[in-house]
Amino acid sequence: MKKIFTFSILLLITQLTLLGQSNNATLRGVLEDSNGIPLDMVTVVLKEYPTLGTTTNAKGEFLLRIPANKHLTIIFSSIGYKTFSDSIYANPNETVTKEIVMPAQNLELAEIVVREQRRNGSSIISLDPKIVNSMSSASGGIEAGLKTLPGVSSNNELSSQYTVRGGNFDENLVYVNDVEVYRPFLVRSGQQEGLSFINSDMVSTIDFSAGGFNAKYGDKMSSVLDINYRKPSDFRGSASVSLMGATAHFEDVALKGKLTHISGIRYKTNSYLLGSLDEKGEYDPRFLDFQTYITYQFSEKFDISFLGNVAQNQYNFIPQDRETTFGTWQNPLNTKIYFDGQEVDDFQTYLGAISANYHPNANLNLKFIASAYHANEKETYDIQGQYYLNQLERNMSSEEFGDSALNLGVGTFLNHARNHLNATVYSFAHKGAFNSENHLLNWGIKIQHEEIEDKINEWIYRDSTGYSIPYSDTEVLLYHSLNARNKVSSNRITGYFQDSWSVPVSSGDLYINGGVRFNFWDLNNELLVSPRATLSYFPEWEKKMSFRLSAGMYHQSPFFKELKNSDGTINENAKAQKSFQLVAGTDLIFTAWDRPFRFTTEAYYKFMSHLIPYQVDNVRIRYLGEKEAQGYATGLDMKINGEFVSGLQSWASLSFLQTEEDIKNDGHGYIPRPTDQWMNFSLFFQDYLPGNPTYRMQLSGFYGARLPTGPPNGERYQDVFRMPAYRRIDLGFSKVFISAANPSNSPFFKHITDMWLSLEAFNILDINNTISYFWVSSIYGDQYAVPNYLTGRKFNLKLTLKF
Template sequence: MKNFTLLFLLLLTQTIAFGQSNNATLKGVIKDQNGVPIDMVNVVLKEYPTLGTTTNANGEFLLRIPARKQLTIIFSSLGYQTFQDSVFAKREETIIKKIEMPEMNLELAEIIVREQRRNGGSIVSLDPKIINSISSASGGIEAGLKTLPGVASNNELSSQYTVRGGNFDENLVYVNDVEVYRPFLIRSGQQEGLSFINSDMVSTIDFSAGGFNAKYGDKMSSVLDIKYRKPSNFKGSASLSMLGASAHFEDVALNGKLSHISGLRYKTNRYMLGSLDEQGEYDPRFLDFQTYITYQFNEKFDLSFLGNVAQNQYNFIPQTRETTFGTWQNPLNTKIYFDGQEQDDFQTYLGAVTANYHPNAYLNLKFIASAYHAKEKETYDIQGQYYLNQLERNMGSEEFGDSSLNLGVGTFLNHARNSLDATVYSFAHKGAFNSEKHLINWGIKFQHEKINDELNEWIYRDSAGYSIPYSDNQVNLFYILNAKNKISSNRITGYVQDSWSVPVENGDLYLTGGVRFNYWDFNDELLISPRATLNYFPSGRKKCRSVYLPAGIISRHFLKS
């Protein structure tokens, strides 16, 4: 009797549920005026925008719609005229539609493409809007640079890049004529956190992969010349994602004499690092604040300040790591169990004051005083116990892919207490004189460096009860490094450069020549580097060439046909 009652209640529930259904089915096929099915057509209810579907490759669609309601169905697709239809369906009724959507002729607005040439030798100008649209794990301006010929990077989480086989620290970076130093880094290849360049504040980007003019420094791989903009009104932006957040604001005050632009950024890679073979608790945190302030005393003189404060922390507690390697004939697997943690802390500070004097339309003088300080710490004690196993390769076995034989066990212990403290002061003067046919640039810079680097790290390895390297009377370490380096040195650099325009019959010829000198008292060595570039612009239609002076003057020349 109990079973019969339960069965009766179940049937009654299903009957009530079926009777309460308040939906219907709309299906059909969509073709063009030639009878060809159209795929990817959007089918949406006007009254319920969240209810919709798309047609398949055969132009067919199926959609569950509310019953006993007057509905408007919208059919839309790019390149076809939008079509609307009305339906009223009873409960569980199936309505079949055959829709014809004629093609639509699209008239695009006129697009004007203009060419602009600049007398920069091998310098290439990049559009900040396009560069910022390139997605990358590291983000920033460097993500766009890595797409250029000759530029490469072996770590997508880092903003570092190499040019034509050079090293990471052989690239020059300038922001508003102030040389920016990459993190010194205790060891090359470590994550340096955020790039110095804040893409929200960038106005222009110039880049050269070698062969640049004498006005740039002595690192020969590449030069990246960034200009932060001077705002003209109030503006701001903000962004938020799983990988971090950023915000910037800019404004003017004191009747336009005072302008400032500032940006704050936060970044973390913890969610990306969590997908690595080495499982553990990743907690990298990168934070920085930048500001660029300008005060215009009068038409001839202005004073600006560029500041940056950055703190990059990297905390890691490893747990396990499992890696499969070898060949089909000899598949191997290793699993490591970790104890310990790593804590890294990188702090950098930069401040630069620039005085710009423009006495007349031809002469510009600039004086720059800057200070940079980096403080880095790297500490870790990580122990790993590993097992090396041979895997079952018989595909018919239930244990396929599992460990079939243990080949060995071992232990390693990594220890480090490293620190670096670096301070750089510099004083520079840059000038430019512009005439009808000549553009003369000159500059001189004094730089004082003080670096204190201490390294204390070692590695212990044990395999099957034997310390490596093996000794029968003592325990040896596999690797030891103890070093203390202190450097206090001075550099003096300077350059003179002339850009000379020569009109020829079928175009214009531009010759840029100059010489640099570099003296470093650490090795008491004087280097002299002459440089020259030749550019020819053939005549045709009018082109606009803009010459950007280091001092900030912009002179425009039109090349006549």
């Protein structure tokens, strides 16, 4: 039935596409500057359909399929040139040709970014916020787009967290307007996680690097996500409502353009999605946050901005029962659990940052940032479960096929926790940039103070067929217990300096970026120095190709969780985890079907020392602070993106990875790291009804190979069991009711500029993906891993409007 259902949808899409082919026209053109030089990478977009667009190739040429019999406005834009627009009307199957000359403009500095004509040869990938924000995803947000990129992996649709090239969740840097963003400490599962910090309604630019990034970015070992919120130019707003929550944002300009503000509020609940889990009960997750970004322009050279965020994520759960069938055809098993008790979690975070930006001339920019972050997290639960473990009848000719054939175990467990954490981080930073004819200098320094206090009191009692596990004939022992109280107060100072410059060569363009970072932490008195360099070469070949090579040190100083030993105590002597990375990449831009495509390849090798081993349970990382390891990660990432459908960007990513570590003195040599996933594939595809772009379709597909896991609280070398591969397809259909091309005649909707309705199908194949395991014991003392499945097939209806 799953295959028939999927085939029917694909057949319907094909028929709709063929039906509308005759309603298209073709727009061709060439763009040049005032000197007659062709302009490549110029964005060409339809004003009435902002999601339909393309870019020019190296010859300045472009081709775009457009709706016929409609008056349209074409917008041409590129950094360094004035935005140009032109009108067009075409009959069905007509080809219209345009020759456009784009005048150059003088660009001023914008905050810390010095804009220049120098090519970007780094490993940074830029994403279109409009595309990412419209993706159909259970978690939603910018992270949904990141998970489709090469090198990025996630096997949990309820979480915004991701791993990159063998790293873990804590190894990813996230910046919003140059302010570092932190993830929650106590969250154990994607069910509890709620909203990510980034409000996609407010985003202006998205830059991401999966490794080999420059010195101006921070001191973590895996990736960097650099987000900028936009400065409004006029009054606008948006709102959306769905079965999983609601969002709203508004932006405006006041005081003759000197004051700008953009603010957003979001509410999300996972109750609807969690209803498809095996664990039944009363789910009441409520996630709410408010963000604002305000800027006041004192003069052309000086402005001050404020970024603020208040978030409250509450997770309440009263479990009732759970029934899970698992095992193999040779040994089919079933477990049923009856629950008592409840879980109540509360995660509150606050962030405020004030930035002063000063650029005395067109080549110099100085920025000062003062920020404060506070988190108050509470995790409390008392849950009792009584379970039955049965072997099922597998003889298909038997009348009892599928029923219980043998009882393997009866038991009880009681889970208890009273965990509290308070964290406060203050920082003051300066960043600068200077642009000359051949050099672009960047520098920065930051002083940071941290106050973190946590109280841990959790234990697990297990009883199987009348005796406590572990068994003792003299006392009742707990299966697991952890009781600790910690307080850490420390200071850090970090800084960097880097230069980007052009090197004259006989053929093509060669750019070098070199820099160094330093980091000192007074808790362990460790000074870290991290040199990094990138070479980028653009040969003058007929085939448009580029090459880059990055090498450098990436030292990740412990923050808090990395300091904790298995018994909950703090190891103040813990040193930074260190990584040497080598990344080699190529980009090939080619034309197919008269449309531009890009094929990107990156090969990498990481050698890592002073690693702190860890174990993963859902989205919680438990570090083994008393141990040390060395390891490596090596792999190959590939991505092809372009206009598989004219005017719409789609892409596919394929990654191969191997990562292992050797824990010192454990006698087991190299073993797979928890993120050792040999292959990962992701796909994002867009389509529309030709001749009528108001009907849209999006498809996201994921495949992640088997990840290693093992028994809870076990030794790392025991994590040799591989959970099943992660497979998922999400599908979204939308209908645009109001747009610039189809304005509403109703006075009730006269202020609405865009409105569309989306039908989203999550996990359309209804695959039971495993995120973790619950371990139960039989009467023979054997332990069985009962899979904790993720969400099943669900449908979501979403209404979005802009004004």
